[in-house]
Amino acid sequence: MTKRILALAMILMLVFTTLIGCGGKDEVAEGEKVLKWNLNGEPKTIDPQQNSASDGGHVINNTFxxxxxxxxxxxxxxxxxxxxxxxxxxxxxxxxxxxxxxxxxxxxxxxxxxxxxxxxxxxxxxxxxxxxxxxxxxxxxxxxxxxxxxxxxxxxxxxxxxxxxxxxxxxxxxxxxxxxxxxxxxVRKDMVDKDPAKWATNPETAVSNGPFVLSEYHLGDKIVLKKNENYWQADKVKIDKIEAFMIVDYSTNLAAYEAGDIHANEGGTPLQEIPRLLEDKNSGFVIKPTIGTYYYIFNVTKAPFDNPKVRRALTLAIDRKQITDNVSKGGELPANGFVPPGLLDAEGNEFRTVAGDYGIKDTADVEEAKKLLAEAGFPNGEGFPAAEVLYNTSEGHKAIGEAIQEMWRKNLGISVELRNQEWAVFQDTRHNGNFSIARAGWLGDYADPMTMLDLWLSYSGNNDAQWKSTEYDNLIEGSKLQTGQERFKMLYDAEKMMMDEMIVMPIYYYTKKILVKPEVTGWEVTPLGHFFFGFADIQE
Structure with a gap:
């Protein structure tokens, strides 16, 4: 089996190497510095006002x-x-x-x-x-x-x-x-007006003001950026071109990286390879803290997940420490609430510490979970309807889904099916509410608990739980009119409300697992999780 896996990885690597060779190596001018970067999939959009995902955010952060x-x-x-x-x-x-x-x-x-x-x-x-x-x-x-x-x-x-x-x-x-x-x-109105839906992926209309500008967009394959000679700090931009690939398969990504065909990647690392990469001081693998939470989201309009007791039972029945220690293995911390660590209130206190854990432990609370499920009408899982967990295609998401699937089977006596979709399709499916349980993750956009909590406003475009609460809206909107600890009291009350309702099942707090070749210098990932290559260089 090991030989077969290695052979498959080598075939995938050779295929990918051939593809990028045809698409870029022969086109590199003498002395031109080309950064090859994997996005782990195709962004749904790279339009600044339309984007709501990290992959599109990476591209936008380098072009605008x-x-x-x-x-x-x-x-x-x-x-x-x-x-x-x-x-x-x-x-x-x-x-x-x-x-x-x-x-x-x-x-x-x-x-x-x-x-x-x-x-x-x-x-x-x-x-x-x-x-x-x-x-x-x-x-x-x-x-x-x-x-x-x-x-x-x-x-x-x-x-x-x-x-x-x-x-x-x-x-x-x-x-x-x-x-x-x-x-x-x-963004430029005259360019947007030429094609409001697709202007951002057309090099003729995708004018930008960051260190790089769109040069080519190959659907499902790669995005090519070139140095923006008109950028106001163009003298600091040393990379001439970026080729951003859309490899979803983690093994293919790592094989291409170790063959030298990719310089940089975030997140696309096979989980079983993390210990080896950490031990290898020359691997270029680093783990960085980030503000964000990995969780499952419930569609609260669909039975039986419209019952908070069912949602809480499923939440208490999983062993988060087992997931972080044995599945994700990237230094993540088990999540006991929605707002991640690293965010402080007006008095300098850690928001997560003050808010508490809402009874969610690192390990499973099987007895309480069983009790809640019985109270909801499903003793020992009897009569629990067929259900599905939706996730976007990824080895990591699949492994976590399989672990949780087994925990629910063993601890509650219920069975769920796992189903994956490609990233762009998955985002639409989840946003439109066509799911019962779905994988989700949220990375902070700024260093304040509000970056996590305003997600659940009734009118938020990212409220995929389909949860609507006037009382919650009033707390969040009211907090915007307050300052100091009065403001934070309302934010604490808001998180308590959404966690009491258990509209999400927190799993772990994110870290960034990053692969960047040692010869690439001056790159950075912001504390909020976006790559920036504007002042990076590639050493010969």
Whole structure:
């Protein structure tokens, strides 16, 4: 069996090497520095206002740039040369630096006004932005998105080409961090108007303002980026071209990496190979902490998962420590709540510690789980209907699914089927509520518990649990009008509410498992999880 697996891996590696050889090696100019990078799948979109996934976010973080950018863990002015904040903390005035789009046209404050209001357009093509709610801090934004107001009345104003003014409904301590996030990145109206649904994947219309610009897009194969000569810090960009591949299979990815055909990858590592890679000091394998939670999500509108007792029984019946120690094996911590460690409240306390564990232990609480399932009408699993766990195609997700499938069978006497879908299809299936239980994960977009909790607002484009609670909405919306520990009291109450309802089953807190060749220097992954190669280099 081992020989057969090795032979298959070698065949896959040879096939992939042939493909990338045909697609890129012969086209490399003498002295040209080409970074080969695996995205682990094809992004659903690389449109800043349409994207809501990490793979698309990786590409956007290298092709676009917002008012601010996080570099080496510090938030720095980017397209904003400077900014001022009013005394009441509600009005921000940004001065736009002299910078150009990749086609040489000047970047203006109007480009930001257009992009931000575009994200709030309820009629956005091809679909409304799933991240529109990230702009609801702006006065008039939520009303416009919900059709109760006009986009013209949203308090985002290009005073002139160099001045952008934004008025918030209340002081927001992490607003500057938000302006570094992809939903807030500028796009050009004249380019979007040429093809609103597909402009971002067409090199003729995909003008951008980051260190790289789209050069080629081969559906299902690879994305090619080239250095943006008009980037305002182009003198710091040493890589000439990036070839971003879409290899889903972890073994194929690792084989290509170890053969030298890929320089960088995040997440696409066979779980059984992690101990070996960690021991090899020259492997380029590193594990970095990140703010995020891996979990299963319940569709609370579908029986029997519309019963909180069923959801809690399934949650208590799994052994998280066994999963992190023996399955994921990447230094993850068992998750006992939704908000991950690393986020502090106004008094400097760890949010996760103060909030507690909601009775969710690292190991399974089988007796309590059985009791709850019996109370829900399924003693020892009897009469529990056929159910399915949906996950996106991945060796890692499959292994975790199989472990949980066995835990539920052994501890509760219930059987579930596992079904996988390709990433883009999976995202639509989950978003449209066509599932009972599905794999999910959420990485923080900024360093505040709100980045996790506003996911469950009734109107959030990412509320795939289909859970709606006016009381929860009021807590989250009310917290936006408060400051200090009063604000955090409402956030603590909000997490308690969604965890009491157990709309999700936390499994573990993420780490980033990264492979980058030692000859690639100057790269970084932001604390919120996005690769940035803008100032990277490849040493000969």
């Amino acid at each position: 740039e917002g008012l601010m950018r996080e570099v080496n863990g510090k938030l720095e002015p980017a397209i904003a040369e400077s900014y001022e904040v009013s005394e009441d903390g509600k009005t921000y005035t940004f001065k736009i630096r002299d910078a150009k789009w990749s086609d040489g046209q000047a970047i203006t404050a109007g480009d930001f006004e257009y992009a931000w209001k575009r994200a709030l357009d309820p009629n956005l093509i091809p679909q409304p932005s799933e991240y529109a709610f990230q702009l609801f801090y702006v006065k008039g934004a939520q009303e416009a998105y919900e059709g109760k107001g006009s986009l013209d009345d949203v308090a985002i104003t290009a005073v002139d080409d160099k001045t952008l003014q934004v008025e918030l409904i209340a002081p927001t301590p992490y607003f500057l961090e938000l302006t570094a996030f992809y939903t807030y990145m500028p």
